[in-house]
Amino acid sequence: MALQHPSTLPTTSYSQWTYPCAGVPGNLPTATAPTGPSRAARIKIALHHDWTYVFINIGLGANVSNFNYTLTPEIWNATGKGILCVPELTLPTSLSVVDGTEASIQVVTVGASGSALYNCADITFRSSAAALSGDECKTDGVTLAQIEPQVNGSSTPPKSAGSIAGVNNVVLSSVVGLALVFVYGMGL
Numbered sequence: 551m552a553l554q555h556p557s558t559l560p561t562t563s564y565s566q567w568t569y570p571c572a573g574v575p576g577n578l579p580t581a582t583a584p585t586g587p588s589r590a591a592r593i594k595i596a597l598h599h600d601w602t603y604v605f606i607n608i609g610l611g612a613n614v615s616n617f618n619y620t621l622t623p624e625i626w627n628a629t630g631k632g633i634l635c636v637p638e639l640t641l642p643t644s645l646s647v648v649d650g651t652e653a654s655i656q657v658v659t660v661g662a663s664g665s666a667l668y669n670c671a672d673i674t675f676r677s678s679a680a681a682l683s684g685d686e687c688k689t690d691g692v693t694l695a696q697i698e699p700q701v702n703g704s705s706t707p708p709k710s711a712g713s714i715a716g717v718n719n720v721v722l723s724s725v726v727g728l729a730l731v732f733v734y735g736m737g738l
Contacts, residue, residue, distance in 0.1 A: 553657050553669040555594035555635075555682065570617060570656060571670035591621060591673070592682050594635040595657060597692055601629045604694075605658040606639060610647075614654035614672075619645050621655075624696040628659075632691020637682055651675045 564573045593606060604626040607617035621639040628634055641647060657669045 552596040552598075553593075553671055555592065555686075556655065556671040556673050566667040566669060567665065569666070569668055570615065571654070572668050574670065591639045591641065591655060592635075592637050592687065593621075593639060593655070593657065594633065594682070594687060595659075595669075596633055597628055597659070598631055599659075599661050600631065601627065602659040602661050603697075604628050604634070605660075607656040607658070608641070608645070608653050609656070610645070610651060610653045612652045614670075617654070617656040624698060627695045627697055628692050629695070630692045633689060634692045634694060635682070635687040635689050636694075637687045647675050649675060649677045 566572045591608065595604070604622065606621040608619045608621055609615070609617040610619075619642050621641070647653075652672070652674050655671045655673060657671075658666055660666045
């Protein structure tokens with residue numbers, strides 16, 4: 551995985567396997583992200599595996615160590631190798647952002663082996679920031695589906711033929727948590 555927008559923290563001499571931001575220290579130069587009425591961020595990622603789960607989180611402040619807000623409340627399943635570009639990720643309503651707010655975006659991908667890769671970008675929200683144009687934000691070679699929570703009883707079918715059936719979030723969270731514990735244990 552390679553975070554292309556916003557500009558990633560440097561990855562030279564660092565490892566994407568290291569939580570939370572590939573081992574890159576904070577307080578590095580920042581990119582600019584939009585804010586204002588849209589209350590959104592944007593993301594562009596190069597994906598290199600046949601499929602991966604994608605999580606995008608954000609933390610506020612100049613030197614973030616806690617990515618306590620998610621921009622992907624439903625897990626994303628990205629299928630295919632290529633570019634995934636999302637022109638607008640809506641910020642949680644509980645997130646207080648004004649012009650000049652510093653933050654860090656964390657992109658986490660989890661593959662077939664259960665191992666996770668981490669990339670981060672430091673940003674500063676600016677009401678004057680321009681959105682990515684259509685030419686700058688094209689998804690190519692990647693299909694994205696949200697993994698919807700599974701419901702019991704009289705559930706409705708998925709809204710589109712291209713979406714996948716839901717999974718139990720408790721089970722999936724447990725599996726991902728155990729995978730992360732395993733990854734951390736291997737690093738000790």
